[in-house]
Amino acid sequence: MSSVAIDFAAVNKSYRGKAVVNELAFTVAAGECFGLLGPNGAGKSTIVRMILGMVPPDSGQITVLGKQVPAHARLARAGVGVVPQFDNLENEFTVRENLLVFGRYFGMNAGEIGAVIPSLLEFARLESKADARVAELSGGMKRRLVLARALINDPHLLVMDEPTTGLDPHARHLIWERLRALLARGKTILLTTHFMEEAERLCDRLCVLEEGRKIAEGEPQALIIEQIGCDVMEIYGGKPQESIELIRPYAQRIELSGETIFCYAPDLEQVRKQLRGAVGLRLLERPPNLEDVFLRLTGREIEI
Amino acid sequence: MMRMTYGAAMPANASNWVAVWRRNYLAWRKVALASLLGNLADPMTNLLGLGFGLGLIVGRVNGTSYIDFLVGGMVATSAMTSASFETIYATFARMHTQRTWEAMLCTQLTLGDILLGEVAWAASKAVLAGTGITIVAAGLGYAAWPSMLYALPAIALTGFVFASLAMVIVSLAPSYDYFVFYQTLVLTPMVFLCGAVFPINQLPAAFQFVAGLLPLEHSIELIRPAMLGRPIGSVGMHIGALCIYAVVPFLLSVALLLRRLMR
Numbered sequence: 001m002s003s004v005a006i007d008f009a010a011v012n013k014s015y016r017g018k019a020v021v022n023e024l025a026f027t028v029a030a031g032e033c034f035g036l037l038g039p040n041g042a043g044k045s046t047i048v049r050m051i052l053g054m055v056p057p058d059s060g061q062i063t064v065l066g067k068q069v070p071a072h073a074r075l076a077r078a079g080v081g082v083v084p085q086f087d088n089l090e091n092e093f094t095v096r097e098n099l100l101v102f103g104r105y106f107g108m109n110a111g112e113i114g115a116v117i118p119s120l121l122e123f124a125r126l127e128s129k130a131d132a133r134v135a136e137l138s139g140g141m142k143r144r145l146v147l148a149r150a151l152i153n154d155p156h157l158l159v160m161d162e163p164t165t166g167l168d169p170h171a172r173h174l175i176w177e178r179l180r181a182l183l184a185r186g187k188t189i190l191l192t193t194h195f196m197e198e199a200e201r202l203c204d205r206l207c208v209l210e211e212g213r214k215i216a217e218g219e220p221q222a223l224i225i226e227q228i229g230c231d232v233m234e235i236y237g238g239k240p241q242e243s244i245e246l247i248r249p250y251a252q253r254i255e256l257s258g259e260t261i262f263c264y265a266p267d268l269e270q271v272r273k274q275l276r277g278a279v280g281l282r283l284l285e286r287p288p289n290l291e292d293v294f295l296r297l298t299g300r301e302i303e304i
Numbered sequence: 305m306m307r308m309t310y311g312a313a314m315p316a317n318a319s320n321w322v323a324v325w326r327r328n329y330l331a332w333r334k335v336a337l338a339s340l341l342g343n344l345a346d347p348m349t350n351l352l353g354l355g356f357g358l359g360l361i362v363g364r365v366n367g368t369s370y371i372d373f374l375v376g377g378m379v380a381t382s383a384m385t386s387a388s389f390e391t392i393y394a395t396f397a398r399m400h401t402q403r404t405w406e407a408m409l410c411t412q413l414t415l416g417d418i419l420l421g422e423v424a425w426a427a428s429k430a431v432l433a434g435t436g437i438t439i440v441a442a443g444l445g446y447a448a449w450p451s452m453l454y455a456l457p458a459i460a461l462t463g464f465v466f467a468s469l470a471m472v473i474v475s476l477a478p479s480y481d482y483f484v485f486y487q488t489l490v491l492t493p494m495v496f497l498c499g500a501v502f503p504i505n506q507l508p509a510a511f512q513f514v515a516g517l518l519p520l521e522h523s524i525e526l527i528r529p530a531m532l533g534r535p536i537g538s539v540g541m542h543i544g545a546l547c548i549y550a551v552v553p554f555l556l557s558v559a560l561l562l563r564r565l566m567r
Contacts, residue, residue, distance in 0.1 A: 052409070052410060053312075053566075054409060054565070054566050055566065055567070056566065056567075070312065070566075071309065071312060072312075073312065074312065074316055074412050074413075074414055075412075077410065077411060077412050078412040080410075082410035084403075084406065084407070084410065086403065088402075088403035088404065088406050088407040089407075090327075090331070090404070092331060092334060093330065093331070097330060101323075101326070101327045101330065102407070102411065104322075104323035104326060104327070105323050105324075105327075105407075105408055105411035105412070105413050106411050106412055107319075107320065107323070107412065153411075153412075
């Protein structure tokens with residue numbers, strides 16, 4: 001196995017003259033969790049479809065698990081597990097039948113599939129639901145089944161398009177825990193997300209996208225230190241313009257997003273003092289995160 | 305412009321399609337009884353209603369009773385309808401709303417594998433419908449044993465033909481609303497033009513010529529004599545025509561769906 005799982009080199013794609021993927025280059029090393037982070041419309045799903053060979057690029061080279069894509073996408077996909085953005089489980093089938101049918105798509109015989117189903121059910125914490133119809137499962141259970149299904153061919157690489165979108169926090173944490181277990185087993189994961197928290201918790205490295213362009217790449221903490229490097233105060237309420245005038249001398253940088261002021265300053269105590277007289281303000285002090293990086297790089301908050 | 309090559313989208317090997325067929329079989333098994341009744345009720349009603357009712361007025365046709373004449377036409381028509389409807393409704397749903405193909409395309413299956421599995425499945429449903437009517441008709445004494453067994457491969461081929469043709473419609477239709485045109489402007493006229501319910505030698509010469517170009521005509525020319533226990537003429541020509549109607553639209557639908565789904 002090569003040490004590179006996915007390689008994009010100068011990849012372009014446009015629809016009706018509008019660039020959806022723009023001179024994109026990135027490399028995912030084997031065994032790492034790599035995140036594509038960006039708002040809706042940043043091109044994340046198109047990139048995922050390109051990895052799977054479903055969208056041919058206009059130009060550039062894509063290599064997945066050592067195979068040229070899309071020319072040899074079928075061979076590449078044999079070693080890939082996919083968690084799509086929208087559940088495409090068989091609703092009328094049971095959990096077990098879903099795994100069986102999917103295993104057959106990979107050319108596995110009944111014996112091979114039967115041998116891996118128990119461990120997949122255990123991994124997805126669905127042992128007690130093996131014979132339940134998918135329609136009876138909760139959203140979190142369905143997502144875990146999609147994850148189990150993606151593992152049926154024992155893939156080297158997992159490609160996940162927004163794996164936890166639409167899940168409640170409890171279900172989301174369970175998925176994150178399962179993904180960390182997969183990373184511990186040496187699997188490579190590429191995931192797209194617009195959840196900064198998800199990217200920070202899971203990704204070894206990530207690529208921040210805006211309108212199909214890479215605007216930053218690196219380790220989450222390194223990006224945060226490099227781009228922000230100080231604590232943040234979020235200021236809600238009052239008259240934003242007046243508050244900004246008060247704190248400007250003490251701030252390293254100020255961003256106004258909607259009605260919220262994001263104040264980046266080495267000494268937030270000074271900022272707090274300036275605002276002491278103002279009425280109706282709510283202040284939240286916190287360490288910087290990827291949300292701030294995104295705001296810094298694009299001048300806007302990530303829109304979901 | 306780097307294009308998806310048609311070669312990479314064609315069936316990858318001789319067995320991949322079976323997984324798709326088996327997926328559909330598993331889904332069908334859960335609703336088999338209702339599906340069987342639905343598939344058989346319509347053609348049986350037509351056969352008995354027209355056969356007895358119209359048969360009284362018509363008398364004998366081509367040297368046989370009208371209902372005996374009608375059996376071959378109804379078997380071919382039901383194979384056509386069954387394969388067509390399975391494809392334009394159920395297959396379209398699997399491509400579109402149910403996202404079944406989307407899941408399949410994430411595996412080592414190619415688009416061609418999926419289409420071949422779908423077409424084979426629709427042909428299987430045609431065989432089910434066609435043989436169902438054949439068995440009932442034989443039970444009632446309207447089909448000749450054992451020559452009606454020769455009809456089975458022709459029914460299967462008819463299923464492949466109309467599944468492939470419907471796949472082209474599926475690959476072009478933006479939504480379900482367009483399928484009704486295929487049904488009313490193509491399938492229904494074909495039933496009358498191709499001699500399913502009356503002999504085509506009653507039609508003007510121009511219409512007979514057109515009929516000779518249509519796939520259902522070739523199906524009926526193979527199935528009807530088998531049902532009546534008569535020798536089948538020009539077997540090679542009819543089978544050849546049907547094979548062209550099965551293969552060409554299939555290849556066309558792979559190309560069209562490649563452009564629709566993978567761009």
